[in-house]
Amino acid sequence: MFAAAVSPGVSLRLLHYADIENAYDDPERIGRLAGLVDHLRDEETVVTGAGDNTGPGVLSLVTQGRQALDFFQAVDPDVDTFGNHDFDHGSDALLSVVDDSPQPWVCANAFQNGERFAAAEGAIPWTVVEAGDRRVGIVGVTHPETATINPNAADVRFTDAIQAVETGVDALQDENVDRIVVISHLGDDTELARMVNVDVVLGGHDHEALVERIDGTLVCRPGGTGRYLLEVSFDGDRPRATHHTVTDGPLDTDITATLRDRMDTAGLTEVVGTVEEPIVCDLQACKRGESRIGNLIVDAYRWRTGAAIGLNSGGGFRRQPPLTGDVTAFDLVGVTPYGADLVVLTIDGKDLLATLRHAALARAADGLPRWHFSHVSGAELVWDDAKNELQKARVDGSPVDPNTTYEIATTEFFVANDDLFPAFGPDDVVASYGLQYEAVVEYARETGLDPERDGRIQRPTLEAGDVPERDWPFSP
Structure with missing residues (x-):
């Protein structure tokens, strides 16, 4: 044929x-x-x-x-x-x-x-x-x-x-x-x-x-x-x-x-950072929870806005070859190629706890695999996959207080779409910071590209056999 x-x-x-x-x-x-x-x-x-x-x-x-x-x-x-x-x-x-x-x-x-x-x-x-x-x-x-x-x-x-x-x-x-x-x-x-x-x-x-x-x-x-x-x-x-x-x-x-x-006119070919150890962007890195690429993105959100917490879902990144050597703006935009604004919203501790529970995307309406999980910055979570519940949640080292107000940096897509994070909505938005991918590029340019896993998401009961093998280079 x-x-x-x-x-x-x-x-x-x-x-x-x-x-x-x-x-x-x-x-x-x-x-x-x-x-x-x-x-x-x-x-x-x-x-x-x-x-x-x-x-x-x-x-x-x-x-x-x-x-x-x-x-x-x-x-x-x-x-x-x-x-x-x-x-x-x-x-x-x-x-x-x-x-x-x-x-x-x-x-x-x-x-x-x-x-x-x-x-x-x-x-x-x-x-x-x-x-x-x-x-x-x-x-x-x-x-x-x-x-x-x-x-x-x-x-x-x-x-x-x-x-x-x-x-x-x-x-x-x-x-x-x-x-x-x-x-x-x-x-x-x-x-x-x-x-x-x-x-x-x-x-x-x-x-x-x-x-x-x-x-x-x-x-x-x-x-x-x-x-x-x-x-x-x-x-x-x-x-x-x-x-x-x-x-x-x-x-x-x-x-x-x-x-x-x-591409040149849009600044996409500009080298914005150099990576010593390749940053993997495969299925597990995007969707399993904490990863170097996930930490890079949500840390950029928090850095740009000054919010206490950065948040993105496991489906918010696109798989692509590992970032290695000289990394261009094009490479970084390709990880999150979505034209949504970065926004900050304020919610109380009760709704924050509900949001962090929904970070386990097994609860999502479209029946995602149980091992899918979101990415966070500024928070530390322990999720029990056996019981399907949040065991611990800390912000800036302290337990989440239901009576305290917290700021979250995320994209307007997750604010408008209540399938993943129904505990917040458009009325909670207090500020907008422009296109979300621009924050990622600016963060890399200003701070460098050396993200690390720091244990911010722990899943002690997640069985390795429940997660597919690493499958790059298949498309998302």
């Missing part, structure tokens, strides 16, 4: 990408993806995208997704649709990207304030693209649960995708089209392919590359993070799909240089 060679000339060809996501953090990969599109494209080619092509990622975080415009302007796609991560920076940031994009955005099931989402910026539910002497009708849809998957899309309403596509197909059949294609960010397109009569579904959301036929419809996905470019060729009435390996593609040096310039 996978190939690197160029396909022979055909009467109609579709080139499709999706879920580019953090590939922008590797400018050469984006340069080769753009170069491969240019290499395969001719006047009878339609270039499409199926969402999550503006983020997430470090560069996306610091540019509000606008780094994707470099790729869009280089490739000049014919259409793109929305994915859940395209809303990572809120609908206003996405609307700005849509407004400045060269391609039309096509989505039939997204609405805002009673109107089609981004209609004022040129988004449309379906369109017809001419490729040589062929007319290709294209309908776009995104996952109907996008607003649940990504709370930053909460102001957008997503309707049933199959009904939206059926409406689009009916309209396109009156447009004298030769082929009808759906660009979909649904992940699983099985039901869609069974229910609607189209030639091809070009998918996204699921990062596994795919080619299959469902009731006569070709259903395919390119896979995630810009590893493959999907080609669909029409030779006769039966379309065929091929995945081209992006690393084998020619390099577009202009876009590679442009993305590197963006």
